[in-house]
Amino acid sequence: MENVITQWINDFLCLLGFSTGAANTWDRWVTIALIVGVALLADFICRIILLKVVKKLVTKTKATWDDIIFDEKVMTKLCHIVAPVMIYFMFPIAFPKSSDLYTLVLKISEVYIIAVVMRFVMEFCQAVYFVYNENEKYRDRPLKGLLQTAQVVIFFIGGILIFSVLFDKSPGSLLAGLGASAAILMLVFKDSIMGFVSGIQLSANNMVRPGDWITMPKYNADGTVIEVTLNTVKVRNFDNTITTLPPYALISDSFQNWRGMTESGGRRVKRFINIDMNSVKFCSPEMLEKFRRISLLRSYIDETEERLKAYNQECGVDDSVLVNGFRQTNLGVFRAYLEFYLRSLSGVNQEMTLLVRHLQPTEKGIPMELYFFSSSKEWAVYEKIQADVMDHVLAVVPEFDLAVFQNPTGADFRMLKN
Structure with missing residues (x-):
């Protein structure tokens, strides 16, 4: 198939007046140009036709989540995958698989495909975050921290795959090599790692979430949590100042959450x-008579006096001495x-x-x-x-x-x- 197309282009160039040597030189570059043109045309058709079709289908549904997930930005990122995939599979038509240019172009195509897929997945995660963040049930959850964690994981996996393509190494061997430098990575990404672990603990144990009123005197924090991210927890104090806390501070130190009171x-x-x-x-008869005129105490004074008099009479208490018996x-x-x-x-x-x-x-x-x-x-x-x-x-x-x-x-x- 590759030879047939290349030979057809070669013959066409000869018909246009090119010499045999010139046709043999330019036929591959014309093939490359055609491949790139077809790939760009496919990308354009996907972005124009596919996006319009999807947009019409989404607008006809009553649900709102599909409007966000199938947003134009998300679908545009998905359409960008078409061009590099077509170039990757069609490039052998122009050059033999043993050439250096073929290897270079395939590597560039693979790296570009990985990068585009990463951007698409990140944009999709962002859209899912917006969907759940608009839901009352999940609005008070630390979703932004989970989103940032997912983006870091996607970026890390994409970086491993890109380096494996550039250096012709398997992802497993690269991960094994990273294990030797784990101490350096932990030192460089200490805050992010601690924030990631703390964010999981805060979310799993439901310790703090946006909208909670927390008090943490050590950090001068006394107000409402407005944002929980991978590396920070923002608290709007009652004087409208913003206090920024590291998530692991909420795990390692003590803080007071007033959510129980509000609920x-x-x-x-x-x-x-x-x-x-x-x-x-002791109350004298004049004082008791005065207290009886208080509407809230009238029944209490009468009932208490009757009970105490009955007890004192039953016990034979001498009323002439105030300390004897019980008195109000x-x-x-x-x-x-x-x-x-x-x-x-x-x-x-x-x-x-x-x-x-x-x-x-x-x-x-x-x-x-x-x-x-x-x-x-x-x-x-x-x-x-x-x-x-x-x-x-x-x-x-x-x-x-x-x-x-x-x-x-x-x-x-x-x-x-x-």
Whole structure:
């Protein structure tokens, strides 16, 4: 077949007036030109006709994923494979297989085919990344790091194949040679290798993903993860600064992920005030009558008084001495009031833990802690809820004949002096 085509071109050149020697010289180059022309024509036809056909078929479907995967860039990269493949298989028509030019052209064609396939696969991976990144189910996954990892693997495999073609070595022997220089490679690509392994661990264990709020004081990171790549994790702090972390730092060091809070039913509020222990006392009948006028405490005061009187009468307690038997204190009534108050608020999640308790007394008084969860997890609303609660608590303390402990200030000393 090769000789027939070459001989036909040779005869055609002779008919055009070329001498026999000139025809023998130019027939191969004309054959090469025809081969290249046919290859370029095939590439043009694929890019014009095939792309239009595929584009029409894709637009008729309701799915959106095929619009991205069969994107013009992806299909263009695929069409570029046609020309070098045709040259690779048609070049023996022009030159015998034993010539140096034949070997050189085949090597160039093989290298070009490998490079084009690499670009196509990378573009295809990029398109698949866009498809999954647009999906709500996968948007919070570290897909960009996986994409970069895949691109590095493709580039590495393509590089091995290209060197095997250029140096006439099998890919296995080249990999064996690279094993001897593994220490140097690990030193050069240390960050990429550690980032790759860390990215797999972060993704497999679902430790962090875009959209998570993380806190890492060691790196001054306190904000939302906006990107997880092969070598970096970007965190947008609450002051809108960007902190860049290496992925392996999230594996080797400790960090706090607030995802559990955002996925739960509320955000925790844990505040306390110090009550002056000198203001704690038993409730007198006048105080109890005053507390009964508080709507949240009316039932509690009556039920508690009936229960305590029944117990004291059953035990024969002498009521003339206050320390005998059980009696209500203003601090206990205040604690009950705070619990009823929190349970009456719509901004407090009533299905999660809610309690008011005493902490260990100190030289600054007895801490009264409020422990509850707000219904809203939005930062501004959360801060407003706990601020409103603490405002009310501080304002209502004197109504129970209690005092908040506070270290003396300059105003206190001036008052003593006057």
